[in-house]
Amino acid sequence: MSEEDKNLYNHHGSFGYHRQEINQSSFPFINDNPSIQTKNQQGFDPTSYMSFTDCLHGSMDYNALSTAFGMSCSSSEVISPTDENWKNVGVEKSSATGENLPTPNSSVSCSSNELGTGEEESVKSKKEKQPQLCEDGAKDQKSKKAISNKPKKEKRQREPRVAFLTKSEIDHLEDGYRWRKYGQKAVKNSPYPRSYYRCTSPKCIVKKRVERSFQDPSTVITTYEGKHNHHCPANLRGFSSLI
DNA sequence: CGTTTTTGACCCGCGC
DNA sequence: GCGCGGGTCAAAAACG
Numbered sequence: 001m002s003e004e005d006k007n008l009y010n011h012h013g014s015f016g017y018h019r020q021e022i023n024q025s026s027f028p029f030i031n032d033n034p035s036i037q038t039k040n041q042q043g044f045d046p047t048s049y050m051s052f053t054d055c056l057h058g059s060m061d062y063n064a065l066s067t068a069f070g071m072s073c074s075s076s077e078v079i080s081p082t083d084e085n086w087k088n089v090g091v092e093k094s095s096a097t098g099e100n101l102p103t104p105n106s107s108v109s110c111s112s113n114e115l116g117t118g119e120e121e122s123v124k125s126k127k128e129k130q131p132q133l134c135e136d137g138a139k140d141q142k143s144k145k146a147i148s149n150k151p152k153k154e155k156r157q158r159e160p161r162v163a164f165l166t167k168s169e170i171d172h173l174e175d176g177y178r179w180r181k182y183g184q185k186a187v188k189n190s191p192y193p194r195s196y197y198r199c200t201s202p203k204c205i206v207k208k209r210v211e212r213s214f215q216d217p218s219t220v221i222t223t224y225e226g227k228h229n230h231h232c233p234a235n236l237r238g239f240s241s242l243i
Numbered sequence: 244c245g246t247t248t249t250t251g252a253c254c255c256g257c258g259c
Numbered sequence: 260g261c262g263c264g265g266g267t268c269a270a271a272a273a274c275g
Contacts, residue, residue, distance in 0.1 A: 180246085180247060180248085181247070181248055181249080182248090182266095182267070182268075182269090183249095183250085183266070183267060183268080184248090184249075184250075185264085185265065185266075187264095187265090188263090188264065188265090194265085194266095196266070196267075200246090200247090207266095209266090
């Protein structure tokens with residue numbers, strides 16, 4: 001890997017997210033991870049935070065989410081990137097990162113909420129197209145290729161996304177929801193793969209990506225996309241008292 | 244046996 | 260137009 005490559009992912013700009021160091025204690029949601037839970041109690045007052053589990057319910061927007069995370073952090077920011085901006089946030093935010101050093105307890109979230117409406121369509125856009133075209137006699141998944149002459153749709157839209165940086169040895173942090181992994185990809189310029197998860201709840205379109213920062217392997221980057229349309233399973237199992 | 248993970252192939256958007 | 264990289268699909272394998 002060349003120096004150039006490294007520079008592209010320099011501290012400020014890694015993954016295009018606003019990068020802030022956060023403590024294990026700064027992740028105010030349910031987790032059973034031995035590596036992080038022991039510190040979870042010390043960094044915040046359980047009565048005064050809002051779990052991002054709640055946030056992802058759709059009971060609040062991502063600005064509020066960031067606010068919730070920012071209460072112990074002076075520099076938590078909300079970035080509202082469009083798809084294009086999403087790629088550019090690294091540029092935009094680098095100045096902020098350089099100046100606003102987070103408190104030791106800082107958590108981070110970046111949100112993309114410009115697509116708050118029409119979220120269902122955006123995600124389904126791809127899926128919907130395929131069954132329509134191959135439901136007849138094209139059960140063969142290899143017939144995917146034939147799909148290419150499907151009618152062009154509008155530019156694919158993305159769900160609002162929120163990224164969190166978490167210091168954890170564990171990649172897949174427990175957040176109270178159940179996730180099914182549906183893909184994994186190698187990340188360019190990073191030795192660590194990115195994993196793709198989808199909420200297992202029926203009709204719930206929420207997805208998340210989990211990857212480890214190669215700049216700081218102790219940091220896990222979790223990006224949520226979409227909002228849960230159901231209650232947190234963990235809550236139903238009696239975790240609600242924790243929230 | 245049902246659910247989840249793995250993994251290679253495919254699709255799509257974007258930059259050159 | 261082509262190549263690249265990100266994202267998704269789905270069959271097979273693994274797991275509980």
